[in-house]
Amino acid sequence: MATLFETAYNWEPYLNLGTRQFVKAKSVIYEQGSIGDGFYYLHKGLVRIVTATAKGKDRILNIVVPGQSLGVQIMDQRAHFTTAQAVKDSVLYFFPCDQFKELIAKHPELRVVFAQTVIHKMRILLEGINLNALTSEQQIAVLLLNIFDDFKNHEVPLTQQDLANSTGLTRITVYKILKQWKKEGIIEIQDRKFQILMPQLLRNLVKETTP
Amino acid sequence: MATLFETAYNWEPYLNLGTRQFVKAKSVIYEQGSIGDGFYYLHKGLVRIVTATAKGKDRILNIVVPGQSLGVQIMDQRAHFTTAQAVKDSVLYFFPCDQFKELIAKHPELRVVFAQTVIHKMRILLEGINLNALTSEQQIAVLLLNIFDDFKNHEVPLTQQDLANSTGLTRITVYKILKQWKKEGIIEIQDRKFQILMPQLLRNLVKETTP
DNA sequence: AAACAACTGTAGCGTAATTAACGTATTTCA
DNA sequence: TGAAATACGTTAATTACGCTACAGTTGTTT
Numbered sequence: 001m002a003t004l005f006e007t008a009y010n011w012e013p014y015l016n017l018g019t020r021q022f023v024k025a026k027s028v029i030y031e032q033g034s035i036g037d038g039f040y041y042l043h044k045g046l047v048r049i050v051t052a053t054a055k056g057k058d059r060i061l062n063i064v065v066p067g068q069s070l071g072v073q074i075m076d077q078r079a080h081f082t083t084a085q086a087v088k089d090s091v092l093y094f095f096p097c098d099q100f101k102e103l104i105a106k107h108p109e110l111r112v113v114f115a116q117t118v119i120h121k122m123r124i125l126l127e128g129i130n131l132n133a134l135t136s137e138q139q140i141a142v143l144l145l146n147i148f149d150d151f152k153n154h155e156v157p158l159t160q161q162d163l164a165n166s167t168g169l170t171r172i173t174v175y176k177i178l179k180q181w182k183k184e185g186i187i188e189i190q191d192r193k194f195q196i197l198m199p200q201l202l203r204n205l206v207k208e209t210t211p
Numbered sequence: 212m213a214t215l216f217e218t219a220y221n222w223e224p225y226l227n228l229g230t231r232q233f234v235k236a237k238s239v240i241y242e243q244g245s246i247g248d249g250f251y252y253l254h255k256g257l258v259r260i261v262t263a264t265a266k267g268k269d270r271i272l273n274i275v276v277p278g279q280s281l282g283v284q285i286m287d288q289r290a291h292f293t294t295a296q297a298v299k300d301s302v303l304y305f306f307p308c309d310q311f312k313e314l315i316a317k318h319p320e321l322r323v324v325f326a327q328t329v330i331h332k333m334r335i336l337l338e339g340i341n342l343n344a345l346t347s348e349q350q351i352a353v354l355l356l357n358i359f360d361d362f363k364n365h366e367v368p369l370t371q372q373d374l375a376n377s378t379g380l381t382r383i384t385v386y387k388i389l390k391q392w393k394k395e396g397i398i399e400i401q402d403r404k405f406q407i408l409m410p411q412l413l414r415n416l417v418k419e420t421t422p
Numbered sequence: 423a424a425a426c427a428a429c430t431g432t433a434g435c436g437t438a439a440t441t442a443a444c445g446t447a448t449t450t451c452a
Numbered sequence: 453t454g455a456a457a458t459a460c461g462t463t464a465a466t467t468a469c470g471c472t473a474c475a476g477t478t479g480t481t482t
Binding site for chain 1: 262264265266268270272284286287292293315322326327329330331332333334336337339340341343344345349379417
Binding site for chain 3: 135136169170172173176192
């Protein structure tokens with residue numbers, strides 16, 4: 001996936017209409033294949049959206065940061081096609097489907113917010129597809145750039161394996177690219193946390209279109 | 212993309228509320244980057260949804276068959292992130308955004324239909340992502356199987372290049388796989404049209420999960 | 423009917439990326 | 453606090469796939 005992270009849509013005024021839930025790090029919020037009966041809004045914490053590809057390998061589609069919602073696709077009353085997993089201890093607000101209908105009746109402006117949310121998810125998925133047209137180096141570059149755009153002050157708990165799972169590459173490939181970049185001084189790694197020293201170089205990597 | 216084709220959702224009762232449009236084969240219905248002011252329902256014909264990846268290469272995301280809608284993502288009032296291109300002469304119904312709001316006010320059940328439509332598009336995109344986890348052979352297999360599921364009686368105007376553009380593979384790779392399958396008697400090609408003789412073999416190709 | 427464009431058939435080569443394998447460091451948790 | 457589980461570093465071997473190139477076919481345009 002590409003834009004791992006999305007901009008928030010304004011759900012805050014309606015939070016009191018949902019039910020608050022606390023989940024522990026690593027626990028599953030909803031699982032691919034299960035039929036849920038509502039969607040969630042992430043208030044605090046961090047949630048990872050993954051999908052099981054054929055071959056069992058998980059693929060990270062999206063990292064949800066506070067202010068965003070997850071599981072909206074359940075509104076069509078079919079099984080979830082992704083799994084949501086808390087990365088940190090998180091606080092969520094849950095909105096059941098049927099209750100949401102009433103909500104919309106009372107607050108028609110929510111319809112727009114909801115539509116935007118869903119469509120934004122579509123954009124994220126599409127970027128995930130477009131990512132595959134790039135070289136592996138470019139894929140990681142796009143990924144890192146997006147991460148640092150969205151996580152400015154947050155801590156980013158992405159391992160090499162996570163980067164691999166976000167792109168469909170192998171950990172070894174990710175490692176090699178990172179190593180190279182470290183040598184070139186583009187990035188810095190300390191305590192297994194990334195820092196981009198020269199983002200412009202990464203951007204150049206991506207921009208170099210058809211020569 | 213994977214499920215090139217989606218199931219129809221019931222827009223028919225509302226067609227008289229849109230404006231009918233006729234478009235010629237190969238003409239563009241809406242273009243990536245442009246800002247439209249409504250979405251379309253395909254009544255007759257065939258439409259191809261493509262996206263321009265970095266590097267200009269087009270990628271086919273979806274083939275829209277009659278009974279389905281396209282361009283729904285414009286409802287968030289931002290630029291289209293795909294291009295829709297008529298494959299055959301087609302008949303569409305156009306629903307402008309603002310008018311659609313009134314529509315929904317009058318026919319609240321449309322909200323559900325609309326949500327289902329959008330979420331279905333999400334599923335298609337996700338399948339496109341999942342496709343990348345497979346070998347090239349498996350990708351083509353999935354693709355062909357989907358095509359023949361959805362186009363039972365329709366004519367399928369997919370060239371080798373189209374298959375390549377649907378998966379991100381090169382035409383040469385597609386050709387090699389097809390050649391191999393022809394040799395094995397799995398498929399038959401006549402007049403540049405496909406026929407799957409032994410779909411089960413294709414399904415096996417895909418099913419062979421983690422050994 | 424000629425000219426042009428788009429699609430298919432085929433080969434060979436190079437390489438980027440996957441797989442396999444293994445040791446070290448660092449968290450996690452019982 | 454010690455064992456187990458994860459994550460990282462590194463190398464070497466294998467291969468799938470892309471790229472290039474060109475010739476033959478079918479389809480479209482004028």
